[in-house]
Amino acid sequence: MTDFVEYAPGRVGAEGDGPTAAIVMRAATEADVGDLARVRAARGGTVEEHLDAARSSIERLPVLRVAVADGVLVGWSGAQRFPIRSDVEPEWLVAGLTVVPELRRQGIARRLLTEVLGAVRDLEPGVAVFSVINARNLASIDLHERLGFREVDRGPQLAGVTFTGGEGVLVRQDPAVGPR
Ligand SMILES: CC(C)(COP(=O)(O)OP(=O)(O)OC[C@H]1O[C@@H](n2cnc3c(N)ncnc32)[C@H](O)[C@@H]1OP(=O)(O)O)[C@@H](O)C(=O)NCCC(=O)NCCS
Numbered sequence: 001m002t003d004f005v006e007y008a009p010g011r012v013g014a015e016g017d018g019p020t021a022a023i024v025m026r027a028a029t030e031a032d033v034g035d036l037a038r039v040r041a042a043r044g045g046t047v048e049e050h051l052d053a054a055r056s057s058i059e060r061l062p063v064l065r066v067a068v069a070d071g072v073l074v075g076w077s078g079a080q081r082f083p084i085r086s087d088v089e090p091e092w093l094v095a096g097l098t099v100v101p102e103l104r105r106q107g108i109a110r111r112l113l114t115e116v117l118g119a120v121r122d123l124e125p126g127v128a129v130f131s132v133i134n135a136r137n138l139a140s141i142d143l144h145e146r147l148g149f150r151e152v153d154r155g156p157q158l159a160g161v162t163f164t165g166g167e168g169v170l171v172r173q174d175p176a177v178g179p180r
Contacts, residue, residue, distance in 0.1 A: 003042075003043040003044050004134065004136060004137045004138075004139065004140070005104060005139045006139075007138040007139050007142075008105075008139075009138075009142060022069070023067050023068065023069045023074070023108060023111070024067070024068045024069075025065055025066070025067055025068075025111055025112060025115045026065065026066060026068065027064060027065060027066075027119075028057070028058050028064040028065065028066045028076065028078075029058070030058060032054075032058060032066060032073060033051065033054050033055050033058060034047070034051070034054075035066075035072070035073035036050075036054035036057065036058065036066065036073065036076055037050035037051045037053075037054040038050075038073070039066075039073055039074065039075060039076055039098055039099075039100055040053065040054060040076070040096070040098060042098055042099075042100050042101060043098055057076075057078060057095070057096070060080070061078040061079070061080050061095055062079070062080055062081075062123065063078050063079040063080070063116055063119040063120055063123070064076070064077075064078035064095075065077055065078065065112055065115045065116050065119065066112075067099070067108050067111065067112055069103065074099060074100045074103050074108065075098060075099035075100065075103070075108045075109065075112050076096060076097075076098060076112070077094060077095070077096055077097040077098075077109070077112040077113055077115075077116050078094070078095040078096060078116060079092050079093060079094050079095055079116050079119070079120050079129065080092070080093060080095050081093070082159060082160075084130055084158075084159045084170070091127075091128065091130055092120050092124070092127055092128070092129045092130065093129075093130050093131065093132070093159055094113070094116060094129065094130070094131035094132075097109055097112065097113060097131075097140070099112070109143055110143060110146065110147065113143070113144075113147055114147065116129075117129055117147070117173065121175060125175075126175055127175075128172050128173065128174050129172070129173050130152075130159070130170060130171065130172050130173075131144055131149060131170075131171050131172075131173075132158045132159045132161050132168050132169070132170050132171075133168060133169050133171065134163050134164060134165060134167075134168055134169075135154065135163065135165070135166075135167040135168055135169050136164075136165045136167075141169060141171075144171050144173075145171075147173060148173050148174075149171035149172060149173040150171060150172060150173070151169055151170070151171050152170050152171065152172045153169075153170040154167060154168070154169050154170070155167065155168065156168070158170045
């Protein structure tokens, strides 16, 4: 049992001019703790169980973006510097990426991740951004590839994460590559 979505390649999302075009992307604030916990719980667990992590994300993540539809928080993603590779200074790593089930496949995650990448480059122009994904999470791998991330490593443990099913993928995006 995982929290990954069913892999259904080849569909065309609404992206930009569809019903979710009015969704607002913005930085998270302290007032978002409860709503962020609710969105996190879409991956499993109760809202209560996610409150501390939600509060901690808002306090500690230098980049944290949320998607808001009609005043309701419906997705989140962030980034922080993290010691991904030994003997290398901490590098930018995507932290979390979740969209509520009822609004998936409408381009929201793509917009969120694009916002996160832009916010990181506002802080550090030209820097590479990494993400770790379970190798079985084909939907997320496709999403990252669409935004120009490319695989740089694969293994049972990456960036402090041990993967359900045994394997994860480390992907990297350089600003020169960009989305496709
Ligand atoms: C993965 C997730 C964040 C995607 O959110 P989303 O808003 O539905 O994604 P988007 O609509 O922006 O999709 C953009 C692209 O990603 C890929 N993608 C997204 N969902 C997919 C699916 N179910 N099957 C295949 N490809 C998928 C496609 O390339 C898609 O483009 P397309 O719709 O034009 O084909 C969402 O399904 C989710 O929250 N899943 C559970 C948590 C999770 O796995 N997070 C990722 C952790 S690394």
